[in-house]
Amino acid sequence: MDRITALLVHPDPAVRTALREQLATVDFIRVLGEAADAYEASELLRAIPYGLLFCGVELGGEVGGFELAEALAAAKRQPGLVFIADDEARAFRAFELGAADYLLWPFTPQRFAQTLERLARFRPAFREAPAPEWRATSAPRDDDDAADDEETVRLPLEEDEEDRFLSALRQAWDIRHERPVDIEKLPITLDGRTILLPYTQILFIEAYEDYSFVHTAAQKLLTSYRLKNLEERLRPHRFFRVHRKYLVNLDQVTEIATLPGGNFMLRTAGKTRIELPIGRRRIGELKQILGL
Structure with a gap:
């Protein structure tokens, strides 16, 4: 049998x-x-x-x-x-x-x-x-x-x-064998239940004290994650820390604008266009990632 x-x-x-x-x-x-x-x-x-x-x-x-x-x-x-x-x-x-x-x-x-x-x-x-x-x-x-x-x-x-x-x-x-997370969903506790938010629905993430706000096209969700920890988790999935307070999904970026004074701004996709500042020391790395 x-x-x-x-x-x-x-x-x-x-x-x-x-x-x-x-x-x-x-x-x-x-x-x-x-x-x-x-x-x-x-x-x-x-x-x-x-x-x-x-x-x-x-x-x-x-x-x-x-x-x-x-x-x-x-x-x-x-x-x-x-x-x-x-x-x-x-x-x-x-x-x-x-x-x-x-x-x-x-x-x-x-x-x-x-x-x-x-x-x-x-x-x-x-x-x-x-x-x-x-x-x-x-x-x-x-x-x-x-x-x-x-x-x-x-x-x-x-x-x-x-x-x-x-x-x-x-x-x-083998504890030396690194295995990066690839479930491509972020668990978020909301009203006593846990939702699994696909990475593709995240526009950007904003640091808030020891917490963070996860922004989608329709919601702003408070989470217990630190931005640094989310950066480590999401970087392999085309997320980039454009500023000390912001982590952005590069697949949702539609435009990079040059501002007076040598500053730069990202604009994201969606009905509501969201602008995020880019830290000066990060612009070079971002251009390299985007092939500019």
């Missing part, structure tokens, strides 16, 4: 261990990998086409289980999803993302048996997962915490799987 290749993604080793033990005797699922966060998971997904993900809603970082699922949903072939959470608050969102099930931790063997029954029914619809269309910067883990989480995982690998799996693990666990 063909088995679905599964990946376990959760920051808590106890949860991953419980899942692995429950799945050990299941004849149609084969666990082939574990990840503590979305960043490690992305590396494994790049190397191994998984058909099923058991994934925590909270993954202990900026990118959570829902964001990981959304990245996978952008592809034509999608894996099966089972979310694991501490409460029922986000169950509706999980099923909106096409989850096969939503498990509350800790779960009982009886409840997990229901999950397996559901997975068995849905199995024909599961597809092996392509690599998600984003990458992320991994944060170094505290050495003491890493030592506490150490455990031995024995996985039966076929010869043709071993090289891909070990290569993915080396990249996932």
Whole structure:
């Protein structure tokens, strides 16, 4: 019988261990990998086409289980999803993302048996997962915490799987391996909920004390991000710090105007044309980027 290749993604080793033990005797699922966060998971997904993900809603970082699922949903072939959470608050969102099930931790063997029954029914619809269309910067883990989480995982690998799996693990666990964020959406908390704002909708970002305003064509959103942190995140996506207070999306710039006194101004696209000052010491770098 063909088995679905599964990946376990959760920051808590106890949860991953419980899942692995429950799945050990299941004849149609084969666990082939574990990840503590979305960043490690992305590396494994790049190397191994998984058909099923058991994934925590909270993954202990900026990118959570829902964001990981959304990245996978952008592809034509999608894996099966089972979310694991501490409460029922986000169950509706999980099923909106096409989850096969939503498990509350800790779960009982009886409840997990229901999950397996559901997975068995849905199995024909599961597809092996392509690599998600984003990458992320991994944060170094505290050495003491890493030592506490150490455990031995024995996985039966076929010869043709071993090289891909070990290569993915080396990249996932190499803290020197930089992985820039490429989800291309900015999470913003608004009225008790988190929206994911596509980078393409951002005109510019304005520093405001220790916070920042994100400007779109229709909104001005207050966020808890510092402009410096946003600059590091968005620079690979054609955003440029034109001034100490402003970060602009270069794809939204339609004009550079010369002002009296040797000053310069950017004008952005949209019904309302917005003008942003360019710091003198930044004009040379901006011209170089634009090829002027």
